[in-house]
Amino acid sequence: MIICLPKHDKAQTPTEYQSITLLNDGYKLLARILARRLRPLLADKLWKTQFCGVPDNTILDAVAIVQDAIAKSDMTHNSLCVLSLDFGEAFDRVAQRYLFTILKAYGLQECFVDRIRHI
Numbered sequence: 001m002i003i004c005l006p007k008h009d010k011a012q013t014p015t016e017y018q019s020i021t022l023l024n025d026g027y028k029l030l031a032r033i034l035a036r037r038l039r040p041l042l043a044d045k046l047w048k049t050q051f052c053g054v055p056d057n058t059i060l061d062a063v064a065i066v067q068d069a070i071a072k073s074d075m076t077h078n079s080l081c082v083l084s085l086d087f088g089e090a091f092d093r094v095a096q097r098y099l100f101t102i103l104k105a106y107g108l109q110e111c112f113v114d115r116i117r118h119i
Contacts, residue, residue, distance in 0.1 A: 002019050002020065002021050003019070003020050003029075004017040004018065004020070005017060005018050005020060005032065006018075020032060034116070037112070038108075041106060041107075041108075042054055042055060043055050043056075045106060066082060069082070070082070100113050103116075
């Protein structure tokens with residue numbers, strides 16, 4: 001089953017909807033709901049160098065910054081070291097108790113955090 005959720009409050013055209021495929025488990029739906037509720041907090045809480053999940057930042061911006069740094073290094077003949085880290089499955093390894101404490105510290109209502117905890 002595919003459900004289309006509006007990307008913003010006044011969605012009217014098909015491109016303004018995000019399709020979600022419902023599987024036997026509702027984790028994708030829950031993730032979308034959580035992301036939508038947390039999105040307004042992200043811009044204030046995350047660093048400007050964070051690209052994933054930050055409004056108006058895309059992975060292409062990160063690539064452009066790296067390319068600019070390499071070009072500047074070439075032009076100025078300065079050494080440059082580029083380090084790329086991949087924290088594979090990092091989210092699956094976050095301690096839930098810590099996550100819920102942080103969510104409360106960021107001002108999310110306790111009833112919202114408690115609902116997440118019991119899912």
